[in-house]
Amino acid sequence: MTTCARSSRRSYSPATLLWAGGGTMSDGLWPFCPQPQEDESLFSWFTRVAHGNYLTTVQLQRSVLEGSIPAPRDLDRFACDELIDNLSRHTGVSVERIHHMHYGRWAGQMQKKDDGRGVLPWLLPVLKGENRSPLGQPFCPHCLAEDDVPYMRLTWRLSFTPMCPKHKIPLERNCPHCRAPVMVHELAPGINLDRCVQCGEHLGHKTPKDREEWATLALAGQIGLLKAANTGKTSLGRYGAVASTDFFFVTLRLLQVLTSRTTALPLRAHIASAVGWSIPPSSIPRLRHLHRFNFRCRAILVAMTWWLLQDWPRRFVGACRASGISSRDLLKRRQPAPFAFTDPVQRYLFRTADMHEAEEAERNSRTYSVAWGHHRYWKLDGVSPGVRAAAKIAARMNGDSVGSWVDQTLREKLERDSLI
Ligand SMILES: [Zn+2]
Ligand SMILES: [Zn+2]
Structure with missing residues (x-):
């Protein structure tokens, strides 16, 4: 299949489209009103509604949103009451649903x-304009391969749910054939949501994947965090019930510490050794923007964060002490933090500037990578300069560190040749 699935915006015009009954898109129920699927995202359902009525997603957005919109809007984030009322009136699906x-x-x-404004910490962006380049719609290839009606789940958009709870594999956001970011809203009417907009191939596949050592804890973490978001009932060990916004503040702070340039490596090394994992701490890049991590790295980070949140704050304090992390790494001067976070940090991890400086020097002198190869790109030693440069770019585009990208690429090649 090589047909380009990208939409042709000149073919249809919602303003002039007339239906058999003589009405326009603004009158009564629309001709095709599919029911939302279980956990379907609004953006996914809206696209299916548009396609069923021979419109592109943007054309239907222009007809239901006041004024003209120059670019598609991420309806999973920007769905106002007016739009929801409008959709309910024209599809018969309740406002609550x-x-x-x-x-x-x-x-x-x-x-x-x-x-x-900006990117939200807990909702992954998918459109152009929110970033320099689009990151793509997250999806589970196994779910799409099994769907009778292919659709995208809302929970796939959350940044703390990097795995499919049903198939227990990391999600993806690039086409498995051409590696283009998945852009569902750019599909032409009549093309199913499980097709790549760039090459037209199926996104769904059932390629078996090995269960990695961190998968169980990552799944426990994302299930626990989703339950906290759904119920609003959250507690933090010794501090008992806390507001859910406070709970998610602490979770985000831990994720930031696990990805920060200065604190990530010792803390990851400590957790990996406590849990008994073999992954080197440097196999996850230290990116400033959490939404740029690929799903494998994100799953490992969610697993580590969940481990730190248990038995709060005993395990967290122990890990910080063992890793030389102090109050000066954890508290930001202008950012107020909840009591359940500031109290253990000030009580057990407080350091003055002088004490902190000495600890930081000691921390920086340690090596947290595996015994062989100390510099950043050692896995590319002996590789020709051209391939070396391309590999660095490919790893960065994949949201991976070079080491982990090399491992994965070699594994794919060896699996194809039936050598492992
Ligand atoms: Zn799945
Ligand atoms: Zn493709």
Whole structure:
């Protein structure tokens, strides 16, 4: 299949489209009103509604949103009451059901408010404009391969749910054939949501994957965090019940510490050794923006964060002490933090500037990588300069460290040749 599935925006015009009954898109029920699937995201359902009525996603957005919109809008994040009322009136699906299909259903649970600016910590961006390049819609290839009606789940968009709970594999966001980011809203009407917009191939596949050592803890972490978001009932060990926004603040802070340039390696090394994992701490890149991690790295980070959150704050304090992490790494001067976080940090991990400086020097002198190869790109030693440069770019595009990307690429090649 080589047909390009990208939409042709000149072919249809919602303003002039007339139906058999003589009405336009603004009258009564639309001709095709599919029911939302279980856990379907609003953006996914909206795209299926548009396609069923011979429109592209953007064309239907222009007809239901006031004024003209120059670019597609991420409806999983920006679905206003007016749009939801409009959709309900034209599809017969209740307002409550539609409201439940977008990120707004968790309003006030994970963060106090969304001012509409920037990237949210808990919702992965998918469109162009939110980033320099689009990251793509997350999906589980096994789920798409099994779906009678292919659709995208809302929970795949959450940044703390990097694995499919049903198939227990990391999600993906690039086409397995051409590696293009998955852009569902750019598909032409009549093309199913399990097709790549670039090459037209199927996104779903059932290639078996080995269960990795961190998978169980990552799944426990994402299930626990999703339960906290859904119920709003959250507690932090010794501090008992806490507001869910405080719970997610602490979770985000731990994720930041696990990806920070100065604290990530010793803390990851400590956790990996405590849990008994063989992954070297440097196999996950230290990226400033959490949404840029690929799903494998994100799953390992969720697993580590969940491990730190248990038995709060005993395990967290022990890990920070063992890793030389102090209050000066953990507390930001201008950012107020919940009591359940500041109290253990000030009580057990407080350091003055002088003490901190000595500890940081000691921390920097340690090596946290495996015994062989100390410099950053040692796995590319002996590789020709051209391939070496391309491999660095490919790893970065994949949100991976070079070492882990080399491992994965070699594994794929060896599996294809039936050598492992
Ligand atoms: Zn799945
Ligand atoms: Zn493709």
